[in-house]
Amino acid sequence: MHDYTKGAQEILQGYPRGRRELTGVIESLFSPAKTYRWFTEAGVPLKVEDDGRVFPKSNDAEDVVAALLKAAKDAGVQLSCGTKVMGVQQQQEEGNFRVVVRKGGEVQRMTAAAVIVATGSASCGRDWAQDMGHDIVDPVPSLFGFRLAPQSVLDGLAGVSLPDVELTLRDSVEASETGAKKKGKGKAGPAAKYARAAGVDPKAALCRRGPIMCTHSGITGPAALQLSAYTARALADFRYKGTVSANFAPPLRAAQVIEAFQAARSGPDRKKRVATGATQILTSHPATDDVGKREALSICGRVQEEWQLPKRLWLSICESVQLPDAASWADLSDAHIKGLAEALTQAELRFVNRSPHKEEFVTAGGISSKQIDFRASDPMKSLSSKLTPGLYFCGEVLDADGVTGGFNFQSAWSTGYAAGHAAANYVLTLEEQGAIG
Structure with missing residues (x-):
């Protein structure tokens, strides 16, 4: 319960x-x-x-x-333990049910x-x-993790726990097959339609926020399990292939992160190596300091009192934009800053199947x-x-x-x-x- x-x-x-x-x-x-x-x-x-x-x-x-x-x-x-129910039939004339069971090697019939x-x-x-x-x-299956395609930003991070991540499903057949963003406005995808039919806010169904765990095959944890639950029927339609956008620093958006990184490029931290981390940059700049004291919008509603960007994740993000290992904040080009901000707040995670682990599978x-x-x-x-x-x-x-x-x-x-x-x-x-x- x-x-x-x-x-x-x-x-x-x-x-x-x-x-x-x-x-x-x-x-x-x-x-x-x-x-x-x-x-x-x-x-x-x-x-x-x-x-x-x-x-x-x-x-x-x-x-x-x-x-x-x-x-x-x-x-x-x-x-009656060790008894298998073989069938239940309505007997309309008698107004009751016939229940056929097998116990041991004996088949029994009873009425109810x-x-x-x-x-x-x-x-x-x-x-x-x-x-x-x-x-x-x-x-169809529900409550499962995602098996990710190779070469995602989470490759090699098995065992890393991320306490607050926002996962958003790309809701279109086109996106599920190609990873492309859905074109056109006002056209609800399959997941949104299923959610609306069930009386659920489509935006809430397509975007779930909470902890995730990186595994050898992909991602699991509350946010991933919730996303698979709210979009279970659409994911089955997609044959469990598609794209999830991950924001590793919610509620920040790319524009806020870009502003903070641009300030770091010319500020007191400009000579520091970028690869050493971005936690202080993101928690001290006026545009982004909410990241350090926000309330998680997951179903559990826990408050993240002290936010930290895991070093292994940040190094992977730096590698994804081909940033030289020795680069300082002062060395960053506008393209580097934009790439880092987008990889941090809207990383594209291509999934190719459900997680191979059973987890909390329900139907x-x-x-x-x-x-x-x-x-x-x-x-x-x-x-x-x-x-x-x-x-x-x-x-x-x-x-x-x-x-x-x-x-x-x-x-x-x-x-x-x-x-x-x-x-x-x-x-x-x-x-x-x-x-x-």
Whole structure:
């Protein structure tokens, strides 16, 4: 889960897809605050990290599992481990479901008045729903890093952490194929269109700010993972090839950096070697001193109190503009200054695939939200199928997913709670009506 002290509307900003649909469930039925209380009362003390993620104070996930198992046992839930569900079918004449399972070498058939599909990203849950007439939004990967093409400014920087970087996706098929900037104004690219359809500000979807980590194959870290999440469907359309623009000193722009470097060329630092670093130049000049005391605009909202430009990155930037190793600030030409400023604030990072590491991979896509009742006001309808009475969905099988930081866990807790209560109320109502024994 994510920081329970934040309001529901702030939490909902962490969902690139499903934000509108999850609003009632997270606001009214099982909010982060209620989730926090549930686990605390179940004997799992929690702690909130600086970036908003919530963990057991013990740092042991087994404590969470144990609390859930105990709660299930106390409620009289019967668990059948080592059992594979082979299929779920609606029996319209009987008004119930036939569930086929295999335990060991034995195939068993059972009936159920209600079924909750909570199969995560596994294809079986989508297959059962499709067999019962539901539409499926094709699943695509989300929350991954980027494999970069050779000869980027980050080559050879594996292991370097950059605490505050602004990543912007070039949003056009042309840019994804050639690296060219999109031509024409007012034409929304695929990523912007997908974001708008999901109720997300396209500018926020295409530009994410936060920490990144350089790896042997490319980049990962919160900003990269968030960018891949908000643009997951467009990146799939691009076949995971395109260009990301990186600003290594946000919120500065090239013009501000050029002004600071021009001042350094004729100022007290003019005889210093450029390769020794640019941190002092960027944090002391009036045009750029905001870089030293700005608030990061990432989802975690942390304040970077003391900004430093990593030396290995700066050396790579200097090499990218073919700056002589011994060059001083006084030696810089206008072309050198322009090149350094652009490499620092709008470096082009060509990516050729997803990162080979699994990281926090989740699936974007699932059961069409148009065919699921997300109303929080009806005690029997929340997370129910609009096509098949008694059928409920929760978790990652829904077409709703979040960014890294506990948002996908919160969706699972909230939708699981809502679906469980609604299904129980549905069955109890049938019993009261004498429809089932």
